[in-house]
Amino acid sequence: xxxxxxxxxxxxxxxxxxxxxxxxxxxxxxxxxxxxxxxxxxxxxxxxxxxxxxxxxxxxxxxxxxxxxxxxxxxxxxxxxxxxxxxxxxxxxxxxxxxxxxxxxxxxxxxxxxxxxxxxxxxxxxxxxxxxxxxxxxxxxxxxxxxxxxxxxxxxx
Ligand code: MN
Numbered sequence: 782x783x784x785x786x787x788x789x790x791x792x793x794x795x796x797x798x799x800x801x802x803x804x805x806x807x808x809x810x811x812x813x814x815x816x817x818x819x820x821x822x823x824x825x826x827x828x829x830x831x832x833x834x835x836x837x838x839x840x841x842x843x844x845x846x847x848x849x850x851x852x853x854x855x856x857x858x859x860x861x862x863x864x865x866x867x868x869x870x871x872x873x874x875x876x877x878x879x880x881x882x883x884x885x886x887x888x889x890x891x892x893x894x895x896x897x898x899x900x901x902x903x904x905x906x907x908x909x910x911x912x913x914x915x916x917x918x919x920x921x922x923x924x925x926x927x928x929x930x931x932x933x934x935x936x937x938x
Contacts, residue, residue: 804826812825812850813850820848820850821848822845822847823841823847831910834910835910835911836907836908836909837908838907839907840903841904842901845896845899847901849892850893851936853916853918854888854889854913854915854916855912855913856912857908858884858907860907862879862880862881862882862903863904865902866880866897867896868895869893870891871884873932875931884904891926
């Protein structure tokens with residue numbers, strides 16, 4: 782048997798990494814297709830999407846100054862920062878985050894990531910395969926969040 786050329790099935794099972802947080806066989810896509818939600822300078826790569834696993838693992842990366850959508854939803858996120866430094870909003874908490882930090886985002890918790898350190902920031906995000914759609918804050922909800930000066934500073938960073 783020729784061991785130099787893996788069969789096609791193995792090619793899809795082993796996908797080599799490339800420089801710059803890219804992977805063979807993984808599409809580098811805009812963050813959201815519909816464009817309805819506010820976000821800035823962030824890309825999405827879906828690393829694993831297997832119905833049999835019940836979950837997906839995605840890699841999101843923001844350019845310096847970029848941010849994810851401020852949103853909440855019933856499904857949870859399990860996040861690991863993979864590159865860069867920045868800030869994370871979790872409910873009414875704002876924290877600095879750095880590589881390999883782990884962040885659990887519970888159901889119905891407002892959350893957002895911002896690359897505030899003048900460098901790209903990327904994170905892995907595990908999520909249910911079947912999940913509800915994110916909700917965006919109403920103007921009233923956003924104003925309520927901004928009553929907390931720490932959160933207000935984060936939202937306008
Ligand atoms: Mn989310």
